[in-house]
Amino acid sequence: MSKPVRVKIDWVFFKNLVVRQIRQDYLENVTGFSWLILQPLLLLAVYAFVFSTIFKARIPEAADIGFVPYLAVAFWPWTAFSEAILKASNSITANGALIGKVAFATEQIPLATVTATFIMHMIGYMAVLIVLQLMGTSIHWVYLLLVLPVILLMWVLACSIALLTSAIQVFVRDLAQILPPLITFWFFTTPILYSSSYLPESLQTLTQWNPMAWFIARFRELLLFGEANFDYKALLMVLFVMVFAWVSLRFFRRFSGHFEDFL
Amino acid sequence: MDTLVRIEDVSKIYPRVHKSRERLQAFVSLLFGREPAQGAKVLSNINLEVVRGQSLGIIGENGAGKSTLLKVLTGVIQPTSGRVMVHAKIAAMLELGAGFQPDFSGMDNVRMKASLMGLSSRELDERLDDILEFADIGDYIHEPVKHYSSGMVVRLGFAVITACRPDLLITDEVLAVGDESFQKKCIRWIQQYLEQGGTLLLVSHSMYVVQKLCQKALWVHDGGIEQCGDVFSVTQAYLAWHEKRNAKEKEKQIKATGDGAYYRIENFRLASEGDDKPPKFAMGDNLDIELEIYSPDDRPPVGVVGVIRADGTPVYGVVSDNEAVAPLKLADHYYRFRLRFTGVALLPGSYNLSAHSMDPEGMRVFDNRQMAFVITGDTKEVGYIRLPHEWMDQTSE
Numbered sequence: 001m002s003k004p005v006r007v008k009i010d011w012v013f014f015k016n017l018v019v020r021q022i023r024q025d026y027l028e029n030v031t032g033f034s035w036l037i038l039q040p041l042l043l044l045a046v047y048a049f050v051f052s053t054i055f056k057a058r059i060p061e062a063a064d065i066g067f068v069p070y071l072a073v074a075f076w077p078w079t080a081f082s083e084a085i086l087k088a089s090n091s092i093t094a095n096g097a098l099i100g101k102v103a104f105a106t107e108q109i110p111l112a113t114v115t116a117t118f119i120m121h122m123i124g125y126m127a128v129l130i131v132l133q134l135m136g137t138s139i140h141w142v143y144l145l146l147v148l149p150v151i152l153l154m155w156v157l158a159c160s161i162a163l164l165t166s167a168i169q170v171f172v173r174d175l176a177q178i179l180p181p182l183i184t185f186w187f188f189t190t191p192i193l194y195s196s197s198y199l200p201e202s203l204q205t206l207t208q209w210n211p212m213a214w215f216i217a218r219f220r221e222l223l224l225f226g227e228a229n230f231d232y233k234a235l236l237m238v239l240f241v242m243v244f245a246w247v248s249l250r251f252f253r254r255f256s257g258h259f260e261d262f263l
Numbered sequence: 264m265d266t267l268v269r270i271e272d273v274s275k276i277y278p279r280v281h282k283s284r285e286r287l288q289a290f291v292s293l294l295f296g297r298e299p300a301q302g303a304k305v306l307s308n309i310n311l312e313v314v315r316g317q318s319l320g321i322i323g324e325n326g327a328g329k330s331t332l333l334k335v336l337t338g339v340i341q342p343t344s345g346r347v348m349v350h351a352k353i354a355a356m357l358e359l360g361a362g363f364q365p366d367f368s369g370m371d372n373v374r375m376k377a378s379l380m381g382l383s384s385r386e387l388d389e390r391l392d393d394i395l396e397f398a399d400i401g402d403y404i405h406e407p408v409k410h411y412s413s414g415m416v417v418r419l420g421f422a423v424i425t426a427c428r429p430d431l432l433i434t435d436e437v438l439a440v441g442d443e444s445f446q447k448k449c450i451r452w453i454q455q456y457l458e459q460g461g462t463l464l465l466v467s468h469s470m471y472v473v474q475k476l477c478q479k480a481l482w483v484h485d486g487g488i489e490q491c492g493d494v495f496s497v498t499q500a501y502l503a504w505h506e507k508r509n510a511k512e513k514e515k516q517i518k519a520t521g522d523g524a525y526y527r528i529e530n531f532r533l534a535s536e537g538d539d540k541p542p543k544f545a546m547g548d549n550l551d552i553e554l555e556i557y558s559p560d561d562r563p564p565v566g567v568v569g570v571i572r573a574d575g576t577p578v579y580g581v582v583s584d585n586e587a588v589a590p591l592k593l594a595d596h597y598y599r600f601r602l603r604f605t606g607v608a609l610l611p612g613s614y615n616l617s618a619h620s621m622d623p624e625g626m627r628v629f630d631n632r633q634m635a636f637v638i639t640g641d642t643k644e645v646g647y648i649r650l651p652h653e654w655m656d657q658t659s660e
Contacts, residue, residue: 016378
């Protein structure tokens, strides 16, 4: 087997890819980029109505905070995470024309898709946090400095998964059908709509192995309760994500030279 | 010499990817570092070296492997075996507007493409005016690319290439799309680029372009290198090969005669007295011809009879259905024409009588027969045929 000609990641091109991705999603809209903020706020209003008025949902340990802030702080990072993976999985097949004609480091495509999705949702996240503050929830803004590295770590995790799924989907097209239900399953098994204290003992220990549960817990702690509980688990998490990212990149590059044959 | 690209013993076999099971198997094979199940072999054991300043034209029939060779060279696809070494900044134009996003404006796409070719933002800003001037598409640059004509796309694509100043320029039959003046502009640019020491790999079906721009040519045939060398000798060999192949095809068509033909000639006779071979006739005799054709679907076929000089010059021919003549049905599937050339006005010499059978629509020739005959006589007239004539009596004037 021949050694592939490695093409390096080009930052200007990567930036262009990210910008293109963001513009692509909002280009057709009349109001353009304002949807980046409007859409999350509208969604927030919908959740406030559904969960506070219809379901009358409550979380005992966050009774004074209220359900909507409790959900919102966790929900936006999750949306960024899941949407990034779903969009990126499709990205290699969607950019087949480019891959077949120009030699470049193909990992840039799923990575740019994940990055663009994260940027868009983080803008929305900020808007949601500001509105929550205006509505009377006290957000611990100082801890935003600690939220940032957590989000960054989550971004790395999303990138790693996107590298795996986008490479697999070139060969196994069925993944496009399998992935959404899997992600939905992940959503409901992660304490986003509920608190992990609702779960029976046995499931609580299982949840400890869910990296997303760790991320969600950190967002709530930092922004709503103003607590910074970074113990050895945080270190393990960083270690796990880094190793996983390395494995994913190796995995992706094993296949990337052959994409053109299968697109 | 400064080698920009060297490929050694490169083969490319496309994996089988049609069924989803094959794709899954390929996925598992690759995961464990093995080659996937192999399908069509497109390149076999190619060795090639491109040195700085060289201009190499790649020619060959469709499907010979030219584009695959370029894709391997540019690193778009991995060869199945062999080594590819590249020490150059390559700008490849394998397809017009590759990497162009139809929804975005020409300007956005120029930025994208330029960054894809490794141009920094500052370099692009410096050269943007040159790009726009070269593309010369005016205000269309702010329109989405989906509204462009294919010629405009190639203008823009080539304009970005000109700004990249690559060590090695690779183009795959893209110049053919632009209009005459843009093609000339591109050729001028490439010539200038070559004069400044640039290196070129060009795939083209236009021998004119190849001879104009390249010193050397590479003829790819069936995935291998058929010939490589001076541009004129290789292109001539290639053209000669094409002519030969065309001649062979023609021959094949002609060979489908006799029993193999669909509407075949069963019998072709020229009535003659005496047993001379070939039969002899005096000028002014009648030629009585019989042509029997077998019709497989029992519809009345069309017959053609003609006279050809021995040197191959056609003299006269007549087609039955043009004269609304139907053959006589002798039996099922068997039809006969009878034709008389009365008082044949052919000048003395050797001739061939030629007959063709055609389908009932008179669209296709299926079979042919020829038969030699000789016209005898004693005349000093020249030409093939005696035209009825009369020297005018002028004494009464």
